[in-house]
Amino acid sequence: MDDLVSRTAAALTGEMEGLADHLVTRMLHEIPELDGDPALAALLRVSVEDNIRIAMQRFSAGERQPQEPPASALEYARRLAQRGVPVSALLRAYRLGQAECQQLMIEAFARDTDDPAAIVAATVEFSAATFAYIDGISEHVVQAHQDERRRWLQSRSAALAAQVTTVLAGDALEVGQAERLLGYELGQRHLGLVGWSDPGPGALDRLGREVRRVAGDLGCLRDPLVVPADATTVWAWLPVPRGGDARAVTAASPDVRLAVGEPGTGLDGFRATHRQALAARAVALGADERASTPVTTYADAGLVALLRTDVGDLAAWVHGVLGGLATDDDQHARLRDTVRVLLAHQGSHTAAAAELSLHRNTVLYRQRRAEEARGRPLDDGRLDVEVALLACHLLGRRVLC
Structure with missing residues (x-):
């Protein structure tokens, strides 16, 4: 040469x-x-x-x-x-x-x-x-x-994976048709989970056992739906009872990592909890080794996950955080703007009133109305509330309902 x-x-x-x-x-x-x-x-x-x-x-x-x-x-x-x-x-x-x-x-x-x-x-x-x-x-x-x-x-697993993909992507599917494809009841409350492991013999078997253990820990009365995504990754849906919480998920095997969505019901919930689990996994894989944990939940990683998602998912998250306060009308827009400024001033009604050119009592009144619309106090998940309000302020109707 x-x-x-x-x-x-x-x-x-x-x-x-x-x-x-x-x-x-x-x-x-x-x-x-x-x-x-x-x-x-x-x-x-x-x-x-x-x-x-x-x-x-x-x-x-x-x-x-x-x-x-x-x-x-x-x-x-x-x-x-x-x-x-x-x-x-x-x-x-x-x-x-x-x-x-x-x-x-x-x-x-x-x-x-x-x-x-x-x-x-x-x-x-x-x-x-x-x-x-x-x-x-x-x-x-x-x-x-x-x-x-x-x-x-x-392989049989591939056939099931293809059916799950069809259900996840098929907007025109009816619930009954989706249930026949999956052999899984969609009317129940399900928790989406993604599990992954290092490559090696028996990786899928280990992941399947881990998913079934988690299902038992959460009190699931029916078998979870477990689908191999590839040789080192599984997608799963756990039929969790009321009270089953994503934060209760733990990983027992040291070579298995889990990402968990929020519980959802019906076909829409089946899809949403899976998207959330995938988003949580993306956050987990993006973390350095010192920050990595065996289990990553969407509840904890949602803010970071939003940076990797689309406006549709962002709108769903905003609605979940703000509830009725995310309603798309002038009345709720005034409430959102008032409490956004109030929280930016660390809850000072006087400072917020000065910036908005309102009477202090008006700010107090709007805060109470905003909390009524949301269904809980503004301090409950305050960081999420501030980010959701900012999203409403910047994106408007794209994230409102």
Whole structure:
């Protein structure tokens, strides 16, 4: 292999982490099918770095023949297959990575020498080498994806997962039709849960046992609905009795983590509690190791989760916090603005009255009316109240009811 190629590849080996971060960011931005799950994004990051390291080591050693892909690349391909992500998205990621690395190397060649002939020769050599590497690797990861997809679709769990996906996405479904698909009663009160574990033999079995243990702890009288999302993740719905609280959920197994929504009833509640559990999981996966906990509830993580969600979910949360105070009319708008200013002044009626050009007694009266509309005092969950009022102030009817 060309000396310039070998020398440059060896020099760039020390820049792998930065290059991998750049590539992953671009892949997630340009290939929507790969984005959406922090755990999958983390696995993509490992696969990209492993591929770069192996490729650069081979190029620096003057080797061109393709080899077996890294284990992380095969695992990522299998995980995408389990999630139903098409193989075309995976191949596009490899092509994008090839193009980015090639551009980086050409720029490095130009910094190394001002000899045009040497740059052209090195570029031709590197292009051929990267094509051979990607071509060889692609064959293996495509095969891994296809084999896993075939196996996954043949499993009973995959059939149930497909039915759950239909129920979660099918706005036109009736409750009876959804219940027949799931074999699960939707009229009851359910608590959404997402459980995940490190990869390894028996991961889904461990997660299933953990979900059933939690269901027992919460006093569930019927079996939970447990659906594998992939080889390391389950989605679950627990038929919790009245009084069953997400904050009572604990994780007994040290290698299992849980994210929990708020209880909901009916088909809408089935969907909402699942969305909340997914949002709580996203917060848990985004936390550093020191802040991570075995169980993350939407009740605790809701404020942070809102930064990752859409306006529809935000509106539902605002209504849950403010109750009738989130009503979309002029009367309740005046009440919201008054108590928003009151809370901003740490509950000082005098200061709020001065800012609003109102009499102090008017502020007191509106506070009482706001608490009546909400159904509880403003100090009950005060931080949530302040954020919800701010959302109403900034977004208006988009979050009102």
